[in-house]
Amino acid sequence: MYRQCLTIIGLVCYLFCSFSARAETRSSSLYNEVEKSIYQVRVINHKTGNKSVIGSGFVVARPDIMATNYHVVSTYTNDPETFSMNYLSTTGETGPLYLVDVDVLHDLAILKADAPLGKPLKTSVIPEKGATLYSLGNPLDLGFSIVTGTNNGMVQNSEDNNILFSGNLNSGMSGGPALNESGEVIGINVATAGNDVSFLVSVQYLNILLERLRLRGFSPAEDLHGSITRQLHDNSIERLLRLQDNDWKRVQIGQFEVPGSMDRTISCWDSSDEARGNSLMGIYAATCSNELRIFLDEKLSIGEMRYQYTWYESDGMISPRFYRQYEYQNASGLINTTADKKNVSRFECRTRFVAISGHDFKMTVCRRDYLRYQGLSDVLVTGAMVAEPKVGLIFDFYLVGTDFEQSIRLLQHMLKGFKWMP
Amino acid sequence: MDAVSLILEVKTRSLNHYYQLEQFPVRVGRALDNDIILSDTTVSPHHLEIEQLDGFSLRVRNLSGENGSRMNRRSLRQDEAVEVRVEADPVSLRLGNRQVRLLRSDMDVSRTSVRNCSGLYAVFCRPAWSLSLMVLTLLAFLYENYLQARLAKDITFYLGGLMPYLLGLVALTLVIAGISRLSTQRWEVGPALSLASLFMIGPHVLGEIGHFLNYLLTADWPLEGLMLVNNFLLLPVVLYGYIRLVHHAESWSALGVALLFSTPMLVYQMSDLMDQIALDTEFTGEADFNRTLSSLDIRLQPSISIDDFVAMATQELGPFTAESDAADESE
Numbered sequence: 090m091y092r093q094c095l096t097i098i099g100l101v102c103y104l105f106c107s108f109s110a111r112a113e114t115r116s117s118s119l120y121n122e123v124e125k126s127i128y129q130v131r132v133i134n135h136k137t138g139n140k141s142v143i144g145s146g147f148v149v150a151r152p153d154i155m156a157t158n159y160h161v162v163s164t165y166t167n168d169p170e171t172f173s174m175n176y177l178s179t180t181g182e183t184g185p186l187y188l189v190d191v192d193v194l195h196d197l198a199i200l201k202a203d204a205p206l207g208k209p210l211k212t213s214v215i216p217e218k219g220a221t222l223y224s225l226g227n228p229l230d231l232g233f234s235i236v237t238g239t240n241n242g243m244v245q246n247s248e249d250n251n252i253l254f255s256g257n258l259n260s261g262m263s264g265g266p267a268l269n270e271s272g273e274v275i276g277i278n279v280a281t282a283g284n285d286v287s288f289l290v291s292v293q294y295l296n297i298l299l300e301r302l303r304l305r306g307f308s309p310a311e312d313l314h315g316s317i318t319r320q321l322h323d324n325s326i327e328r329l330l331r332l333q334d335n336d337w338k339r340v341q342i343g344q345f346e347v348p349g350s351m352d353r354t355i356s357c358w359d360s361s362d363e364a365r366g367n368s369l370m371g372i373y374a375a376t377c378s379n380e381l382r383i384f385l386d387e388k389l390s391i392g393e394m395r396y397q398y399t400w401y402e403s404d405g406m407i408s409p410r411f412y413r414q415y416e417y418q419n420a421s422g423l424i425n426t427t428a429d430k431k432n433v434s435r436f437e438c439r440t441r442f443v444a445i446s447g448h449d450f451k452m453t454v455c456r457r458d459y460l461r462y463q464g465l466s467d468v469l470v471t472g473a474m475v476a477e478p479k480v481g482l483i484f485d486f487y488l489v490g491t492d493f494e495q496s497i498r499l500l501q502h503m504l505k506g507f508k509w510m511p
Numbered sequence: 512m513d514a515v516s517l518i519l520e521v522k523t524r525s526l527n528h529y530y531q532l533e534q535f536p537v538r539v540g541r542a543l544d545n546d547i548i549l550s551d552t553t554v555s556p557h558h559l560e561i562e563q564l565d566g567f568s569l570r571v572r573n574l575s576g577e578n579g580s581r582m583n584r585r586s587l588r589q590d591e592a593v594e595v596r597v598e599a600d601p602v603s604l605r606l607g608n609r610q611v612r613l614l615r616s617d618m619d620v621s622r623t624s625v626r627n628c629s630g631l632y633a634v635f636c637r638p639a640w641s642l643s644l645m646v647l648t649l650l651a652f653l654y655e656n657y658l659q660a661r662l663a664k665d666i667t668f669y670l671g672g673l674m675p676y677l678l679g680l681v682a683l684t685l686v687i688a689g690i691s692r693l694s695t696q697r698w699e700v701g702p703a704l705s706l707a708s709l710f711m712i713g714p715h716v717l718g719e720i721g722h723f724l725n726y727l728l729t730a731d732w733p734l735e736g737l738m739l740v741n742n743f744l745l746l747p748v749v750l751y752g753y754i755r756l757v758h759h760a761e762s763w764s765a766l767g768v769a770l771l772f773s774t775p776m777l778v779y780q781m782s783d784l785m786d787q788i789a790l791d792t793e794f795t796g797e798a799d800f801n802r803t804l805s806s807l808d809i810r811l812q813p814s815i816s817i818d819d820f821v822a823m824a825t826q827e828l829g830p831f832t833a834e835s836d837a838a839d840e841s842e
Contacts, residue, residue, distance in 0.1 A: 367663040405663070412806035413658040419802050430794035438800035439827050440729055444814040451729075454824040455798040469798050476808045494825060501821040 120235045125207040129177040129227045145226035145265030152205035157264030159198045160384040190310045195294040213273035218242045226262025248354045248381045251288040258287035322464040329495035343400030348506040374399040388427045391490020403479035421485045434458045446509040468496040515617045522610040535563040553607025567597045578607035624759035635702040644708035652676045683707035717741045726805040742780040747773040
């Protein structure tokens, strides 16, 4: 038995070693092939002359055109007066970079240099699941590196269609290319969840962006901020309209049947409080949310949508006592964003009593607007069932960076989907 | 002079002293060879001399070069003599720090302060009321403990929670009764118990009323308003009633004392209010709306349909407001 175990361990080690040896061979040759097309992208603060943000980039489409992530250059786009951008090559050369255009929804940015930078990398289609991928970049400003990993296909249940890359990406590698065995770009490094769980932007979005820019000869966007705002706003409307048209799943919560997941991008979880033995109140909750976070700047990501139903029932409490606890629970209303007064207005709220499936709810809608992104708002809806002596339902609905009117349309749909089950 | 005589009144903390002036000149001072001796350290050994000119006409001479004298608020130089006639209004003098008046014995005295135990004052002076208030206060806190507990507990838990309130009530009663004892020379425990109970139950009752009104009107201002009343009016008003009754003070002086004793609390509440106002003007990411829920569900707002609610929200929150806000910020 003991001997058998050793063999298996030996086998695993052998396979692993032979595999990595093969990968290393390919990765070292690959690195040499593309080395001259990989750069570090740096955002420089004029006031100190020092770099403030670093990421990676690669030459694509034309010798003077570079692709990177939007989140690498967002510090510059949000404050072009204070910041500028330059590149650092693997051989230590530097030079200025200029912004051509961005796709904020897919976290892409296209930059241009004064002089040719190197040979543009070719793009290709995403290989089959399990294929080896090579990701390049400059992690933590420690030096240009190549990371080997595996393609695990499109991320399930997500709106941004990123590629799940089982390899270790680190900060500073953002914007670097992920290559197939032939050295063609199939994705752009964008994020990591740690432990070999990383994400790549699918190359198709880069191709779409490059195609658009090719038509206008890679001239810089005239109203970049306006274009970003439009991208965000259109995307929000499109997303909300799509959700309204879908067939929704339904969930049972207490004596209500309510809308559950609206499509594959929204997943629902049980979030009930673990009941304590001597607790006087039963609490059952379901939370549904998407995983969308569109990066705008370090403090601001939008796109999140979350709705939550919490059912309360009294276990031997008199009604005033139940309501004291119920009211105490009715404290929802904080949206988890770090937006401050430079970014958003104050919340404006309206409260009414609304009859939903024959039961009255004290419903509040709040809205606050983004100051720099016209047409986007945070919407907060919360409602608590009233007039039932010993049961209650609190419904919360948050949308971050969204179109207000379509959000309210979606709310209308949701509320009509509430059904009391006697 | 007939039956009417001249009186010198010396004001002291509890009961004033009166000297009938019969043999002139009368000399007032701290030295023991004076006609009227005032053992007040601010009074000079020989401070004042009063001569009779004719009937109620007097000549008052200030002998003091130390703290001096004032007559009807005018200060007198050393050895200055002033002629004065005592009419229906008394002549006020101040010798050093001591208040003294020259009066006629036929002057009207103020009305007897009759112990008024009717109306709202009954709360203070009837022992039944005092006891009821105390029991009511304790029951209110017991009920509050019961409502607030989130887990099932034994009765001993709620009673145990009540003990700090009982301790507070007893301590407050003793402090109030003790202060009154110093001034009135009587123990007035009943009224002190009423006062202490009112201090404790007042905020609670106002809070409950405010909560009820908040839900009734779907607004936050009723409770906020009542809390202002609680913070700024409750203490002076209850103190005023107590001083009027127990100390038989005139309305103005009762008001003065009530305000004086309330000052530390009022200043504290004022600084708290300022902080609150400063916080309110700060930017907050928190949404501000009425969250009250009530088991009674008594409200003025009717229930509306989902469509009406959506129409209202779209209309009232519809327009994009960020730009006007940004303009406000830059002003």
